[in-house]
Amino acid sequence: MALIVQKYGGTSVGSVDRIQNVAAKIKEQWSKGNRMVVVVSARSGVTNDLIARAKALMPLPDERELDVLMAVGEQETIALTVMALHAIGVPAVSRTGAQAGIFTDSVHTRSRITKITGGDLNARLDEGKVVVVAGFQGVTNDGEVTTLGRGGSDLTAIAVAASIKADLCQIFTDVDGVYTADPRIVLSAKKMPELSYEEMLELASSGSKVMQSRSVEFAQKYNVPFEVRSSFNDQPGTIVKAITKTLEDAAIAGVALDRLQTRVTVNDLPDNPQAIASVFDDLGEAGLSVDMIIKNLGKEGKSNLTFSVTTDQFTRVEKVIGQTLKKLGSGTVRSAGEISKLSIVGVGMISHPGVAGTLFKALASVGINSELITTSEIKISVAIDPAKADAAVRAVHTAFGLDKA
């Protein structure tokens, strides 16, 4: 008998049929005598419909009111999920974010959780009820409705699991775990049975779409082990937890690919630290983040900067830097085309020398000689030609021995 938190995303609860499927999965665990809290998202499409309606009224709607509007999606799902459970004889009760005691700051549409009281979750669990909690939403101390932003429902699940000290937190999604590489690119990619928080974090920031970094960070901070698994089959997924790797472990856990980045080149900047700092300060203030920076000395005491940004942010990046350069009185900004970012991630990297060598040899074998490179203790990322991305991922996957079971 365990205390289990399960989270089902928008696709998993996308229709009446799918909600019934979710209810059956919940019943399976509940029937074994487990205590169950279930976190659900809005039906897929609902949140986008609501936002479209809002934007038809106003291009930039008030964020407080957007939260009131968007919270509607999950409130619908909790009620329907409870009804589906009742229909198959499982006692259950729903809780909105506010009712589940998920308190946040008042930064609307991207609130941070400040406190989780759990509301009356334990009392309802003691009654043998499954408690279905609305993901993504919270409430301020003043009773204002808030939402947690992207990946908010995962965060709700992890946070609830932390607050009630769950034995297990299962994130049901439309992929069946975390793979050594994208299985659509590398046929021999393997599902990883286990992964450390650090590795999951580096994968999340390297193009793996499985989970947002903030949920993983929260899980790491409160030491909540969680499993990423599919809601469409019964295979075990990938468990993410605190792991101490041994020397025998593989050097890298997996290869990630972020397909769509744009390389930005800023030429003829005044070559002083203040000028370069002001470029990145201005981008930061505008909420734009950059990746993989290199700096070269240009002609006549000027310097050139190259870095990558996500392609959807490029227009704003160009505008912000344009203003910065006007202030500095020198420099030009332009796109140097799209790149993909290939990353290898693994805590084993620390104890395995020669990882970088293996990586660059593999890349060279498919004709890639990258100049944009960043590294962390457990990650190396390189910018590569998008046309060669799939071949590169396959070559690297093989070079690190990940093709083998």
Added chain:
Amino acid sequence: MALIVQKYGGTSVGSVDRIQNVAAKIKEQWSKGNRMVVVVSARSGVTNDLIARAKALMPLPDERELDVLMAVGEQETIALTVMALHAIGVPAVSRTGAQAGIFTDSVHTRSRITKITGGDLNARLDEGKVVVVAGFQGVTNDGEVTTLGRGGSDLTAIAVAASIKADLCQIFTDVDGVYTADPRIVLSAKKMPELSYEEMLELASSGSKVMQSRSVEFAQKYNVPFEVRSSFNDQPGTIVKAITKTLEDAAIAGVALDRLQTRVTVNDLPDNPQAIASVFDDLGEAGLSVDMIIKNLGKEGKSNLTFSVTTDQFTRVEKVIGQTLKKLGSGTVRSAGEISKLSIVGVGMISHPGVAGTLFKALASVGINSELITTSEIKISVAIDPAKADAAVRAVHTAFGLDKA
């Protein structure tokens, strides 16, 4: 400068265009310096869609969860209405039922208001903001979401108006007021500029679909004058308030028609008060209400009962009475066909003798000789043949001089 509560129903906020239309109407009053609270319903169709989804999961969904589900509709509208106001430069903020301090008992799907604190409405009004409140929904002392049942948004408006001591409460709807008869039947029907609470109540229980009795009762109890008017034009509507009629006033205010009732005949009941009482007790316990009762002595010491019920309740009525008769050991129940109920309503009736005579003469002129009749101080209702209903309404309207301006 006045404190105005406005209420817009589901049809009035049924689309983005209509919400913009509502925002424009609100701005008109707000621009004159009035303090404004606006109560809105769910977009028409939304609540029915949600219920359909629930019933696809379970024929009789849990009522607590139904309330969580249905409250979603109004929460969507408040946010969209505020955005529409912002778009035309009107400062505004939304409040859910809970945030507006609308406390109810915990009888889900048909909760009664127990207390209205008004939340921070006055503070927001002091800031010059229009406050948009979700109709139909409330909250229990324990933080459970509740809904008020049919006509709930009207009730919210009247209750908010009472709690903040509004100068005027305007109920915007799809009819432009209360008429002396249904204008689709009587071409010469006139809009009544004023009506007493008592008359409005009798009309509501006599087939007038304009408002539910409970909202009118609440308005009467707290002496909240309100105006029923159209959201699709700028004509003044009908004001309902406490009125002392004078002898010069017309005998009756209007003629109402309830088209769909079924006449129920219970024959061969034991002729004792206990037997008859148990029929009505059992119906009452099942939540079924009857109208226009007559009792006749039948053969061999038995008695016969005839009364009317709304046609949609007949199947349940038949079932309940069937069980009662089994208990009593005697009697049969059957439908004696459909009837329409024609009512004349007016406080002037008290001081005008001969009203009943005028009524029956008018009915006789179109060949109606009704035996099912009920009266109150300010109302006379008769059951009539549905085929003759329109002709009867016209004849009665003329007989009481209501055709004249």
